[in-house]
Amino acid sequence: MSLSNLQYDEIQRQYDARQLRNQRILQERKAQIFLRYPRLTELEALTAAASVRHARHLLDGDETALSRLKQELSQYRAERASILASAGLDEHYFEPPYTCPDCKDTGYIENKRCHCFEQAAIDLVYTQSNIRTILQEENFSHFSFEYYSEAKINDATGLSSRETAKNAVIESLAFIKKFDTEFYNLFLYGDTGTGKTFLSNCIAKELLDTGHSVIYFTAFQLFDILEKHKFQKDLEAAASMQHIFDCDLLIIDDLGTELANTFTISQLFLCLNERILRKKSVIISTNLGFDQLSAVYSERVFSRIVSSYTMIKLFGDDIRLQKRKLSNGPG
Numbered sequence: 001m002s003l004s005n006l007q008y009d010e011i012q013r014q015y016d017a018r019q020l021r022n023q024r025i026l027q028e029r030k031a032q033i034f035l036r037y038p039r040l041t042e043l044e045a046l047t048a049a050a051s052v053r054h055a056r057h058l059l060d061g062d063e064t065a066l067s068r069l070k071q072e073l074s075q076y077r078a079e080r081a082s083i084l085a086s087a088g089l090d091e092h093y094f095e096p097p098y099t100c101p102d103c104k105d106t107g108y109i110e111n112k113r114c115h116c117f118e119q120a121a122i123d124l125v126y127t128q129s130n131i132r133t134i135l136q137e138e139n140f141s142h143f144s145f146e147y148y149s150e151a152k153i154n155d156a157t158g159l160s161s162r163e164t165a166k167n168a169v170i171e172s173l174a175f176i177k178k179f180d181t182e183f184y185n186l187f188l189y190g191d192t193g194t195g196k197t198f199l200s201n202c203i204a205k206e207l208l209d210t211g212h213s214v215i216y217f218t219a220f221q222l223f224d225i226l227e228k229h230k231f232q233k234d235l236e237a238a239a240s241m242q243h244i245f246d247c248d249l250l251i252i253d254d255l256g257t258e259l260a261n262t263f264t265i266s267q268l269f270l271c272l273n274e275r276i277l278r279k280k281s282v283i284i285s286t287n288l289g290f291d292q293l294s295a296v297y298s299e300r301v302f303s304r305i306v307s308s309y310t311m312i313k314l315f316g317d318d319i320r321l322q323k324r325k326l327s328n329g330p331g
Contacts, residue, residue, distance in 0.1 A: 011107070011120045018105040022096035029093060037083050043076050050076070115212075122213045122247060131204065131216045138201035143169065147195070147319045154315060161316035165195065168312045172199055175310075176206045179249075179281070187309035188285040189293075193318030196285040200251050203283065212248040219258040226267040245274050248281070255286040260296050269301045276308055284309070 034041045054069035081091045098105050103114035113121075148162040157164070168188075175186055186203075188196040204214045217225075222244070229241050244250060250271075258264055275282055284305070286293070294302045 007121070007124055011117065011124060014120060015105060015107045015117075018099055019096075022098065022105060026094065026096050033084075033087065033089070033093070037087065040080060040083055043080050047073060047076050119208075119213050122215060122243065131201070135201055135205040135208070138198050139205045140169075140173075140202045143195075143198065143202055147322055148316045152316055154313075165314060165316070168199060168314055171310065171312055172203050175281075176203060179207060179212070183279040183281060185276075185281050185309040186283045186312055187305060188283065188312050188314065189288065189290075190314035191316075191318070192287050193320045194314040194316050195319055196314055197253050198319075199312075199314070200253060200283050200285050204249070204251060207249055213246075214249045214251065215243060215247045216251040216253065218253045219255045222252055222271070223258050223264045223267065226271070227263065230263070230267070244271065245278065246280070249283065250275060250280070251283045251285075253285050255284050256288040256292070256296060265298050265301060268297065269304065272301070272304055272308075276304070282309075 030040075034044075050069060050072045054065045054072075057065035077091070084091060084093055096104070100114060100116040103109050103116060107114055107117040107120075145162050145165055148160075148165040150160045150162045152161040153159070154161075154164060159167070172186070175184070178184075188199060190196060200216075204216060208214050225241070225244070255268075272282060288296065290306075293305070
């Protein structure tokens with residue numbers, strides 16, 4: 001994922017701030033515990049002195065210095081662990097409280113960017129405040145089956161609107177659980193206001209919370225970027241293209257609301273095909289049925305979606321209208 005120098009510096013400042021915070025917290029912890037247990041201060045000094053003393057012996061050719069140092073430090077560590085245990089603390093109390101234990105808040109693991117760095121880059125470039133704000137409300141803890149009727153039945157499946165919604169949630173949770181081990185995509189379709197975008201956002205939050213990079217675009221936003229990259233050679237759009245192909249999960253919301261033409265159809269195929277080749281998952285939501293999808297987009301786009309996506313249908317009364325009626329009250 002390419003970043004400008006300014007963007008890279010901004011992210012690096014975040015990591016510098018984390019490391020300073022970690023050191024401050026660690027120093028405060030030590031100051032408090034050392035005050036209660038002075039022997040810990042002595043052990044800290046003894047550890048430092050032993051390291052210097054045995055290092056000198058090693059330089060003087062004493063081949064036993066290293067083994068004696070390890071033995072002495074082991075004794076100090078054991079005594080320190082015993083004191084901490086008596087205080088109800090474990091031996092990791094003297095380790096910094098890392099935000100990301102994988103890279104220890106450096107942003108890198110063996111000279112490669114950590115997953116937390118990649119997510120920071122996504123957040124910075126796309127400023128996901130709009131979706132992050134939405135995710136505070138649109139997540140599984142707020143998903144309600146009450147808006148799906150048990151009386152409305154899908155003639156094709158024999159399932160009610162509520163049963164269909166429950167199956168959709170089960171499939172979505174399975175997608176999340178298998179995300180790191182199995183590659184597949186989701187295609188959410190159904191009438192307007194049946195919770196497709198809400199369900200996409202539920203999935204997005206779960207994956208964001210586990211450190212995966214997620215990018216959300218409406219179809220209009222996506223094709224606007226693709227157009228700027230293709231015809232205007234826009235630098236920001238060029239950088240966005242890499243993110244579109246590389247992020248862990250790409251969400252394309254409201255497919256079919258854009259002005260479909262030869263360009264958008266070819267670019268949609270390019271985007272979907274490239275992510276399939278890279279084994280990067282996509283969630284598409286649309287109000288279009290299969291007949292409409294086939295009519296609007298090319299046969300190869302339709303074929304690619306049907307063959308590579310798990311289909312999830314939602315149906316029922318418009319949830320937004322139901323909420324509006326409830327907020328307005330009777331009458």
